Each structure stands twice: as structure tokens, then as C-alpha cells.
Amino acid sequence: MTYPLILLLPQLFLWLGHHLTPTFTRITPDTALGQEQAAPNAPILLHKIPIPNQFLTAHAGLSYGGDIRIGDLTGDGQVDFLVYRAIDNFHDGGGMKPCFIGAFNMDGELVWQKGGGGLQPGRPGPVAIHDLDADGQTEVITLFHQDHADADATSFADVDMLLLDGATGRTERHVHPSVFDRIRGEGADWAHQRILVANLRGRSVPQDIVIKLGPHVLAFDDRFNLLWSYESSWHEYSKIPAYVPAVGDVDADGKDEVNGGYFLLDNDGSVLWAEMLGSNMDSVAIDYWDHPTQKRAFGSGYGH
Template identity: 25%
Template sequence: MEALDRGVVSVHTDSGNLVSWRWLATDPDDVSFNVYRAGTKVNSSPVTGSTNWFHSGAPSQADYTVRAVVGGVEQADSVHAVQFRTGYKDVPISPPAGGTTPDGVAYTYEANDASVGDLDGDGALDFVLKWNPTNAKDNSQSGYTGNTVIDGIKLDGTRLWRIDLGRNIRSGAHYTQFQVYDYDGDGRAEVAMKTADATVDGTGATIGSASADYRNSSGYVLSGPEYLTMFNGLTGAAMATVDYVPARGTVSSWGDSYGNRVDRFLAGTAYLDGARPSLIMARGYYTRTVIAAWDWRGGAFTRRWTFDTNSSTNTGKGYDGQGSHSLSIGDVDSDGKDEIVYGAMAVDDNGAGLWTTKTGHGDAQHLGDLDPANPGLEYFKVSESTSQPAELYIDPANGQILWQLASCGCDNGRGVAGDIYAGNDGAEVWSASDSYIRDEAGATKGREPSSVNFLSWWDGDTTRELLDGTHIDKYGTSADTRLLTGSDVHSNNSTKATPSLSGDILGDWREEVVWPTTDNTALRIYSTPYETTTRITTLLHDSQYRTALAWQNTAYNQPPHPSFFIGNGMATAPRPLIYTP
């Protein structure tokens, strides 16, 4: 996993600065810390019970470093703190130039989904940002779109490269799923995504034919070659390109003839061998599903396996038509290797079908340690079909449905799982069609929250907060309380109202949220201003959480969950054993 720096942040409030930093998996269990301002220690004794410290009365521009204390010996200075002088940190970004489609429609660009990875190997996370044209389309909508553009950006706003996916990759939430991860263990993240003829990499080189135009009169791309490309995270150069698996073949074989279901793509990253990450690229979920697992080693792609619901091994077993608008990845059977939970079914680490509930497609799902009293992971999902259960709570080791709610007679389009209420042990689950939060047994435990969207560990306790649109709320038994309203920012993906990224990317284990500014000239990062007495290893070193950050941008974005329970009454958080370059 990544060899990270301390990720120190200083968040200014009316009464001083909250300084927080990472407890790395590579640190000793008993490490403590000293906090320095401009070279002068400001804490009276080493910090042991958390990885944050509040400096009362300090100005916003105060410069901080942190020094670990190991065996009574103080270590070298950390990197200097990233300063959140106004409560947030802006990363400058530059929108691509707009254009006009062949049918005369003008478009501009909006910052959309983002991911993180150490692109240059300096120990700090960098951003990879997707720019969507304002005429991006859902697959069900006809019409031309502008090109999708991907930028690699450092925290200071330095743009490392820009990739233009070209006219033969349609723009929209279901078309481009990009993965940012260090797949070969060289200490620098790579960037993988689907490409086509006329894609231009970060060095200006064109993939395939620069003049090819496969768009039909409805704006769909239903012919021409399809590729998978691995890009250099530092330069944006295309390092290798192979045929995308699976090929589209006959468009109608995916469920319709006009180009909707054939181009439903999902992507992720998984530790299929329990040690090194593999790239997961998939196509289809309404009818046929194909999932391809790729290794990137020594500058080349190798396909590890392909799972196809139409294969002789899988056909007729109920794996088809089970995918959701996203996926989840984790070690569901406790064998030390990751599985892919693909909506209402799962695929084992070796590419074999693991189980299927045969309950069909859904819009949201959550895989995590939702019930700390039960060993392993739990899985919660919602269903779109009016003939299927509205909510399902599943044992992901074998697909057993532990409880379910009867169909709502509707498309239950939203569902969430997380410990938002300290009055109940374990996580709560709720959905758009339900009026309550429920526990691990399906019993009602309180009123429904104000939102059914994202989650964020934001304040000082271990229950999780509600992230929706451009605000964060804390659940209460009678009403929710607003903790944060983003200033001059916008959410993404229409009614999904998701941030560009949310997760533990800086500071201690609590989660940052990243929104684009309303004028799309900056990524505005918010980090918690609240102190905590809880000490947890950076979630970036929990492989399930880290891979969840990688797949968060996939289709209908979902929040990340670690492999262990964080919530009210939690046990001491485990210390992950990892290897770094």
C-alpha cells in the first residue's frame, strides 16, 4: 500500500487551530507525537490518545509540523501542515475550453468526480479529476456530448497532465469509470480507464486513429474499437493499451438495441491474491454481466480471469441481471483475498461465481462491518424492481438473506448503512421507501434521517454523520443538526447530489469532503474542525477502505466503508499489517 507522509492539516476556527495528522500502519503501536509551530514545541507532553491537538488562540497562518516519538526518541519533522485558513483549502483547477457538438449545441465544462493517489511518489496524495461537459448524458438520453477530460493535479494546484478521452467516448456517469492506484508497487499511482480511437494522452500522443468518428446520428458510439489503457500517473502518458474486455458485440444482446444497456460500465480495484492490487473492469448489469480482472506488472497488462454470466459455467445459475449501479469490494469470506460484490451477486477472488440472491438490480449498496457482534462483514442493498424486496440485509460470505422488507411497489432508489445513532448497537440502515432506521435484525430504532445519500465521520465521536448535497448533518432522535454548509460550492451528478470525493485523505482518521466551487475554478476541501479523543490508524491503510475510495467515482457514487466497525461502543480499532514500496 502507499508509503504516505503524515498528511498534517491545520484547520482554523474562531478560537484557534485544530492540528491533525495520520497514524500510519507502519508506525509502532505505542508511538506518540509532539506538535511544533515554527520550530517551537507547543504541547506540554507527547500526544498519545489521539492524532490531533488544538492550539488555542493561534492565528490562521501558523505553520505546524509534527514529530513522532518512538521509544522515547523524537523523530524528524513531518511535512508542513496544509493550512485551512478559512476552514477550507482550495486546490486551483482550470476548466477545459468548451465547444459545440455536430448538431450545433454549445457546451462548457464542470468539475465532476475525483479520486486520489500518489502520482509522483512524494508521499502526498494528488487528485485525479474528471471534467464533464454540460451536455453529458445518461445512457437513456440521445444526443451528442462533448469530450470527457481527466486531469492529474497536485494539492497546490499544479496540473501534471490532461487526458482528453475524445469523441468516441460518450460523456456521462455510466461511461467513464477511472481507477487510480499503484498497481505495480513502484511507489507511484497509475490511472486506468476505457479509451478509444482519438483519445489523447497527457503527453499529446493519440491512441489509435486521430480522425475516427464512430458517433451515430443519435450521439451514441455503437461501433469501432474499444480499449483499456494504463496511464502513467506522473506524466499522463499511455503506457499500454489493450482491447477492452468484453467487446460490445451485438448491441441488442445486452438488453436493448439503441445503446443504453450495452454501455453500462463499472470499475474497481481488488486484492485478489491478498497481497497485490488488481484492476477490475466490468460491463453490463441489467442482463449479461462480464467482469475482467487485470494485473499490471512490469509495464504490461495480464488478464487474471474473466467472469461472464453467459459462459457455460455460469449460464442459467441466476448471475445475470443482478448488477447495481456500483460495486463493492472486500474479503467477504475471510480467506484473506478480496471478492467483488456486484449488486445482488458476488464473484470470488478466483473469478468463480460465489453466490446470487436472484433479487435483481438496485441503485445502492453498502459492504462493511455493520454488526460488530457478528464476525466478518455484512451487506445492505436496495432493489429497483417492484417485484423484489425493497431492502435486503445479506451475509456476504454466502449470500444468505438475513432479513428483507417487502416490496414498496416502487423503485427504491436510495439506501444507506452506517452507525449514525448512538442509541443502537452497530450500524443502522434506511432507504428512500422506509420511514425508520433499522438495526441488524431489521427492527425499527428511530425516525428516518433527513437524507439518504452519503456518510462522513466528521465530528469528534465515532458515530457517522449524514453527507448530502453541500452540507453535513448530525442525526438526532427528533431532528438532524447542521454541522457544515459548504460555501460557494456545488454537488455533482444531478439528483444524486454527491461530492467530488469524500473520505479520509488528510489528517487523522476523520473524513474530508471535496466539492468544486460554483465557478469550477477550485476543488474546495473541508476537514473537520472538531477535536477527538479517538485514535485510529489512517483509513487509507485499511485495504477495503482504500479500494473503496478508488471505486467511489464509479457510476452512482457510494461512500467508503472500512473492513472493521467504527461506531458507538466500538472495540479498539485493529492495526493493519501492510507493506509499502
């Protein structure tokens, strides 16, 4: 009999934000042997890995670490964990302006940390793990709040783009894109900020990023140069594009497109089509469906 490797990540990360014990669950095939199975495919709690105490903060009687990203930061072939928090000054505690990031390993040992303070993000925010410069070493791509700028919650004038060495947290690139100074947002859509790794230039590996900031979609190369920008014409709540876009190669030209639910953008940012297909277009994807070599753009509307 074989036992699957199960990480109870979604349940756990929600748990971290609302309960007093800042731990998550690790289940391994070896330790699963011999455990009585109460129900088919039922998970078994076997081990807890603590978030380092240095990474914890407290608010309203709760102790927590923050939102989580997963990847091999140190290059040892083992998964590591990245916890981050954001300043809380907008809708639902949206995590669009990270101010603390900390890395730790499977043993709960601190690897590195940057910044401080912040609260549990109300939405997953703009932090990603990827080898962006294709040098064989993992980096952390993040937006990061800066105290030097006088900006309100709907402005990005106080936010920079950082590329951090995954193993040490050392800053490899620090840029304030001028486009951030003119971008503003409002309403529920502004609380959803994402960084998506993409291949917009047809490289052998993905070395570009797409950032969604409310109604804005921005594309950058691995040096954080702006490639293009797009602004949706839909701004009314329940009648806005997908909170989280999807990237993928729809036309099989070796370059990714961006599916926003109400629009499909080519790799150069040009609009392939734009149409309001349904209210609350919360979920989108690009993947195979009815053809083994042709990907399709999917959208799921009328949700809430």
C-alpha cells in the same frame, strides 16, 4: 481545541458541473484557527484551488472541468487531482467512454493531460487511481475512447484499457480486450460503468481490477489479461443488480469476492449465490457487521 480537515468534495464536484466558477474548496486545520464557528461542525470556506484553464471546456454557457478522482499521483506525499470528461452519446450523458484526462496538484498547477473534448459525465465513470503493478508508483487505470473504431453508444468496440504513469501521464499499457467487442448494453444500467481495485489472486497487495459494464462484470489482472467474466440474467430497469458492485473478502481466504446485490461471485468468478432480493438494489457493500473477523455482504433495495 482541534479542528478536523474537511474537503467539501461531493458538493464541490456537483458544483463544478453546473456553475460558472470551476474551483473547489480546501479547508486546513491551521487556517481554520481563529475562525468564528457559526454552527457546530459547520464548514468554513477558506481557499479555492482553480482547475487549470487548459482543462476547462464550455457547453450551454457553462464552464467546467469534469468528474474528479483524488490520489497522490506524483509521489510527493500530497494529494493530487485527476479530472476527466467523456463522449456524450448515451443515457443521461453516461461517462462510460472517457476521452480527456488531466492531472493537477494542490496549487492548481497542470501536471499532465491526455486527449481532449468531451462533456461532464452524467455518472461517475471508469477511471481509478492505484499502484496496480506494486512498484511503489501510482498509476491511473482508465477506459479510453478510440476514434478508429466504428461503434455506437451501446458498443465497447471503440474503447481500450490504459494504464498511465501517475506522475507523467505516459502510457505504460494499452490493451483492447477482445471481450469488449462482444459486450453490448442498453437502458439505464448501461450508463453506470465502474473500475474497482481488488485482490482476486491472493497477492500481498491488490493487483487486480473488476470492471462493471452494464450487466457484465469483468475481472482483469495487472497486465490487463481477462481472468473471468460474468453476465447478470436481470436486465429490466428497477429489477437489475447494483449499479456499483462492491469487492471484499467475505470468506476470509485472502481473496476478494464481488457483491452485485443480486449475486455474490467468488474470486474466480464462480457464482456463490444469485437471487433477486429486491427492486432498485442501488447500494451494496462488503464489510464487518456482527463478527470481528467475518465480513458480510450487504444490499439496500427498494430505493430509487
